[in-house]
Amino acid sequence: MTLEHDELQADCGLYVLGALAVDERRRFEAHLPTCDECTTTVAQLRPVADALPYAVPFVEPSPGLRGRIIDAASRARSPRSVAAPIPFERHDRSRPTRSVASLVGFLAAAAMLVVAVGLGVRASNLQNQLRDTEARLTDTRNRLDDAEQRLGASQRETTTIRRTLALVTSADTVELRLAGQAPAPQASARAFLSRARGVLFVGTNLPQTPPGRTYQVWYLTRGAPVSAGLLTADAQGNGTATFDAANIPTFAGMAVSLEPDGGVPAPTGAIYLATQ
């Protein structure tokens, strides 16, 4: 057996099923007359392929099909009147005349093809446009979300500035200065107090708080210190906080201590800032 035979023998099944590509089918058909074994295999498998159509579910065509076939056959030239063998092709272009009806049919089919291709292109264009629009819409939505977030931040900032300005310029506002104590002699703070509008507390040069610790601001009263609230310093040691007016007791001064996160009811840590 030749190498070619070994290779083509495996193609027998695909050949009878019509599943070989054109060039492979030609190569197989060229080999077939030279090989008894492949010829025998094809002869064995061909009837199996011929039997496969019987496996499909049987469905009745529409009753009108029979009549349409007879009409079409009647319009076609009868077999007897054909002098030369008719090519075994779908579209018989060798026919000397083409009836007006078939020409009209051909033109109609061609026109439909043009329309169909046009519609296909149009549909494809529309799909592309739709994809572009969706992409732009998503982009716009993202930008809108971003803008809304920035607007929200701006509004909060504006509100803070207005409140701060109102507090600082209020007629009853007093300003307190706090000086750095032993743990942070370079630190300082200013507090603007208004019993009508609350407290603005601004600290500078504060040391970074160790993990688990926070600054807590106190009102120093005649009795035990009263917590004003917590103060967070940024990386540069600056921190700003506002406290409600309702919590301001009668006091003699203010101080800041380092306390556990969340604050405590009474000061326990070192004093960092205190009024002089």
Add this chain to the structure above:
Amino acid sequence: MWIWLATLSTAATAEADRDAVAGMVDGNTEGLTSLYDRHGRLVYSLALRIVRDAGDAEDVTQEVFVQAWRQAERFDTSRGSVAAWLLTVARARAIDLLRRRRVRPQLADAPANAESSDEAPRQDVRLEWAERAGAVRTALESLPLVQRLTIELAFFEGLTHNEIAEQLEIPLGTVKTRVRQGLLRLRDLLAGAAS
């Protein structure tokens, strides 16, 4: 024996088909109607299975019978059965249509319209079909799934072995082996059914 398969039609049907072809050669449309009455439903069913659209399947069926009418004179009844010829042409046309359709984008799969009917145009034809159909379906269903799938993709979906290998993600050699082994197994099963 499996020779039964080679003809796929009883002697009576084969003789009626030969007479019909002879009538068609003489320009007698009754030959064509008798051929259609015996095989039209099977040709249509095969086309419908492949193209999955009732209108397209009817177009294919019409083309097949008009081609048979035109080429009746050239048909050599000693070389093979008329039914096998009709089905071969039907499959080739349906797959042509399927491949042309695959080239352009599809918006949606057409419904199969596979409303099966047990009524046949003629009682004798119905019995003949039923026997063959039962045997072929049983044989096909008893194949290992991978062999059956490969054969069906090639025969009913019109895929080349390269396309099958790609679709099933298996090597080309495996496609060839499965098809060949599957067909040989089918042959044995059908021979057993016919004996």
